[in-house]
Amino acid sequence: MIDLTLALDAMGGDYGPAVTVPAALQALDANPHLHLLLVGSPDAITPFLARADFEQRSRLQIIPAKSVVASDARPAQAIRASRGTSMRVALELVKEGRAQACISAGNTGALMGLAKSLLKPVDNIERPALMTVLPNQQCGKTVVLDLGANIECSSRMLAQFAIMGSVMAQEVLGIERPRVALLNIGEEETKGRESIRDASAQLKADPLINYIGYLEANDLLTGKTDVLVCDGFVGNVTLKTMEGVVRMFLSVLKGQGEGKKSAWWLLLLKRWLQNRLMRRFSHLNPDQYNGACLLGLRGTVIKSHGAANQRAFAVAIEQAVQAVQRQVPQRIAARLESVLPKSD
Amino acid sequence: MIDLTLALDAMGGDYGPAVTVPAALQALDANPHLHLLLVGSPDAITPFLARADFEQRSRLQIIPAKSVVASDARPAQAIRASRGTSMRVALELVKEGRAQACISAGNTGALMGLAKSLLKPVDNIERPALMTVLPNQQCGKTVVLDLGANIECSSRMLAQFAIMGSVMAQEVLGIERPRVALLNIGEEETKGRESIRDASAQLKADPLINYIGYLEANDLLTGKTDVLVCDGFVGNVTLKTMEGVVRMFLSVLKGQGEGKKSAWWLLLLKRWLQNRLMRRFSHLNPDQYNGACLLGLRGTVIKSHGAANQRAFAVAIEQAVQAVQRQVPQRIAARLESVLPKSD
Numbered sequence: 001m002i003d004l005t006l007a008l009d010a011m012g013g014d015y016g017p018a019v020t021v022p023a024a025l026q027a028l029d030a031n032p033h034l035h036l037l038l039v040g041s042p043d044a045i046t047p048f049l050a051r052a053d054f055e056q057r058s059r060l061q062i063i064p065a066k067s068v069v070a071s072d073a074r075p076a077q078a079i080r081a082s083r084g085t086s087m088r089v090a091l092e093l094v095k096e097g098r099a100q101a102c103i104s105a106g107n108t109g110a111l112m113g114l115a116k117s118l119l120k121p122v123d124n125i126e127r128p129a130l131m132t133v134l135p136n137q138q139c140g141k142t143v144v145l146d147l148g149a150n151i152e153c154s155s156r157m158l159a160q161f162a163i164m165g166s167v168m169a170q171e172v173l174g175i176e177r178p179r180v181a182l183l184n185i186g187e188e189e190t191k192g193r194e195s196i197r198d199a200s201a202q203l204k205a206d207p208l209i210n211y212i213g214y215l216e217a218n219d220l221l222t223g224k225t226d227v228l229v230c231d232g233f234v235g236n237v238t239l240k241t242m243e244g245v246v247r248m249f250l251s252v253l254k255g256q257g258e259g260k261k262s263a264w265w266l267l268l269l270k271r272w273l274q275n276r277l278m279r280r281f282s283h284l285n286p287d288q289y290n291g292a293c294l295l296g297l298r299g300t301v302i303k304s305h306g307a308a309n310q311r312a313f314a315v316a317i318e319q320a321v322q323a324v325q326r327q328v329p330q331r332i333a334a335r336l337e338s339v340l341p342k343s344d
Numbered sequence: 345m346i347d348l349t350l351a352l353d354a355m356g357g358d359y360g361p362a363v364t365v366p367a368a369l370q371a372l373d374a375n376p377h378l379h380l381l382l383v384g385s386p387d388a389i390t391p392f393l394a395r396a397d398f399e400q401r402s403r404l405q406i407i408p409a410k411s412v413v414a415s416d417a418r419p420a421q422a423i424r425a426s427r428g429t430s431m432r433v434a435l436e437l438v439k440e441g442r443a444q445a446c447i448s449a450g451n452t453g454a455l456m457g458l459a460k461s462l463l464k465p466v467d468n469i470e471r472p473a474l475m476t477v478l479p480n481q482q483c484g485k486t487v488v489l490d491l492g493a494n495i496e497c498s499s500r501m502l503a504q505f506a507i508m509g510s511v512m513a514q515e516v517l518g519i520e521r522p523r524v525a526l527l528n529i530g531e532e533e534t535k536g537r538e539s540i541r542d543a544s545a546q547l548k549a550d551p552l553i554n555y556i557g558y559l560e561a562n563d564l565l566t567g568k569t570d571v572l573v574c575d576g577f578v579g580n581v582t583l584k585t586m587e588g589v590v591r592m593f594l595s596v597l598k599g600q601g602e603g604k605k606s607a608w609w610l611l612l613l614k615r616w617l618q619n620r621l622m623r624r625f626s627h628l629n630p631d632q633y634n635g636a637c638l639l640g641l642r643g644t645v646i647k648s649h650g651a652a653n654q655r656a657f658a659v660a661i662e663q664a665v666q667a668v669q670r671q672v673p674q675r676i677a678a679r680l681e682s683v684l685p686k687s688d
Contacts, residue, residue, distance in 0.1 A: 048454070071532070072532035072533070072534060083554070148529055149536055183581065185584075188415070216584050217580075217582070217585040217588060218585070219588060220585055220589070222588065233536065233537060236529040238561075240561035240562040241564055241586055242585055242589050244588060245564070245565065245589040265611075269613055269617070273614060273617050277597070
């Protein structure tokens, strides 16, 4: 394995350096080939480096940035005022080739807009999309996009997302002829929004896509498809609904029986059963798959959940490592060139 | 308690009379004051009445209907060709006052359109909305709407749904000043679609609504709000995502440890613990809250899940009983008259 360098927007997310810096140190420990550029206010970052050892420090560098994109700023406004922000500087490091990928837990709309203008979409892609890979009940994986980069989507955008998702499933997950479905509120042809019905017609006409039709949201985890496509609003709501229900289950499971007096052997048995169940469900724990990839750009950008904790942010860094090693942007660009007509 | 009569679209749903008739018999057993009108093809219904006893038969009547609304028909087309369908006849029985409510598992769009044209919306409501009451983690209940009656919603429709949901929570759930939230992809003011931001501004300006702002989908079950409002596409996706995740959990829980050889006492203990956990989660089982109420009409219409089994369809019948007994349409109409300006 060769060395790789990632740029971290150390100031983004709900907790800023308090989460990003410890997560960075954790990632450095886990991967001896990793180098990190921590972008942000040195005064804010340094205190959290106190427990870093010499070896860790040798593989990280603080890149000063004087301001931060507010998480509640309107994207257009944030982008106009982005010069010198940690998010923008991190993306510029990727553009300049000093880093191979950028990770941020900051404002999604601003990250998407800045990434698009700095790193440029690959040919034939209008707008990048946020993508994640969810585990499914068939012990396989499902590529889901868009998760919030594009609030409103035309049928053409949905069809492009389907192509990107299909390439992702084929090239990265190794699925031969990935099944592609559109998320809708019924499986019948007549259901749903017009943009979805039009996208369906476009995908049906595409011989290179293994399009299987509509799926409903209760099939999110059943493994009936390898790629599930929807607009960013719906994708965001779907993923967050899933997260909410999973967290609720895990908390009930954890708290089950607490505070009740039982025989010690019964408590032990219960604990044992709980742990087994927790392990069965743990792959669905939102912390385990944090990090959505901004697909369709000429560079790798990973968006972490804004509320990510240290463990979850470390997972997002690991996602970036994987995407760089598997050359996701290059493979998508290459496949799209062969799949789509060259734009003028 | 006084007697009440409900009209059942016996032909609707994925399984038709095979599910609706046994569920009807179950509901008659559970409620001695209930009378049911089974609407549909007598030839299709009669075989499933074989096991009905004399007392049950005395409280049910077959109302012949010569056709069925196809579940995959376009609503506009289905409505034009609806004369003589079981769905329409069932609604007409409510309109004529022969039944106090109608229950159907058929085509949602057609049911919504037919109900609107036959039963009419209450004053000041443009379009009825599908509403359900979900249990939440605070041991309370959350009113969620729209669940699929309106695929695209204007800001005014969303604001009307908020008012209907608030009335529902106050009058039926007995919550004094119900908190009302809009479902969005972020809690900041600038997030989401324009229609949602406009609805937010309208609700903020309404002194009679206890509007608390945006909530994200991971708060669906946390009890942070009493009423959660969204468009029908998003609501449908949210509910189905929840259902899918819950079913997955319940199936893992049920299957846990199966097929492995263990000591008999260990198996018994595991079974006991599993059953306890299942009970903790059972209130979230989709079968337990089947039946969405079409809110905003001058009559009670309950939409059952198309794939409902006997138990779930019986729950939908019980929902109709509750709505009739609590006079939901009348209370909503009365509250709206006092809340909203009289239309010209």
